[in-house]
Amino acid sequence: MRKTVAVVLIALSLAACSKKAPDPVEQIIVRKPGDPPVAAPSQAAAGDPVSAGKQAFAASCAxxxxxxxxxxxxxGPTLYGVIGRKAGSVPGFAYSDAMKASGITWSEASVERFLADPQGMVKGTTMGAGAVGSPDTxxxxxxxxxxxGQQD
Ligand code: HEC
Incomplete structure (x- = not known):
């Protein structure tokens, strides 16, 4: 008799398991009144390069x-308005001679090259860190x- 009960229980629990697929996982964001709006969680993941760049800057450059x-x-010098600026030109910042003499005017492409290998592009630069391995970053x-510098 005991055995039968156990078998029935197992059968029942198997039936319960196979009845339907588990519910899809949902994310519930709880906000109190006055909380700032919640950014779409997929923003960075969906490839918004500007917000991804802002995060990477905070982590690696700030x-x-x-x-x-x-x-x-x-x-280092402020990077406000750096795109379109002559390298080594923020007044009052003590740049290396190498940076001042580099002849670079920063564009997005040249900043990307610089971050790939600062010392390789501007030999003698005093920027001793900040190389970024990932081309996407x-x-x-x-x-x-x-x-x-484009908002104003
Ligand atoms: C350890 C400190 C340090 C970190 C980290 C760093 N930098 Fe620099 N950066 C400097 C210094 C110092 C200079 C000035 C170099 C010179 O005069 O040779 C500089 C110069 C620059 C310049 C040239 C600016 C100009 O006015 O000509 C750019 C562009 C730049 N950095 C971008 C970055 C970015 C983007 C990151 C992050 C990925 C970064 N740096 C991380 C210290 C740093």
Whole structure:
């Protein structure tokens, strides 16, 4: 008798399992009144290069570079308006002779090249870190830098 009950229970639980596929996973975002709007979670993943570049800048560049118009200089010069700017031209920043003499006018393409290998492109630059291995990330950072200084 005991055995039969056990077998029936197993049969029942198997039946319950196979009855239907598990529900699809849903994400529920709970917001309190006054909370800032929730950004679409897929924004960066969907390949918005500007917001991906902003995040990458915060992670890899912001320790040395500010990005605001009147930002004080850090270890590196502010990168506000850097696209279209002559290399080594932020007043009051102590650039290396190599950067000042490089003859570069920064474009998105040249920033991407610089980030691939700063020392290789500007031999003797004092930018000792900040090389970015991923071409996509370099492109995203350059795309975001290009938006700075264009809002005003
Ligand atoms: C460890 C500090 C440091 C980090 C991290 C760093 N930089 Fe730099 N960067 C510098 C310094 C210092 C200079 C000035 C180099 C020179 O004069 O040779 C510079 C110069 C530059 C320049 C040229 C600016 C001009 O006015 O000509 C660009 C563009 C630049 N950095 C982009 C970046 C980006 C983008 C990142 C992040 C991926 C980054 N840097 C990370 C220190 C840093």
């Amino acid at each position: 320790a040395c570079h500010a990005a605001g118009a009147d930002a004080p200089k850090g270890v 370099r492109k995203a950072i350059a795309a975001w830098l290009a938006t700075l």
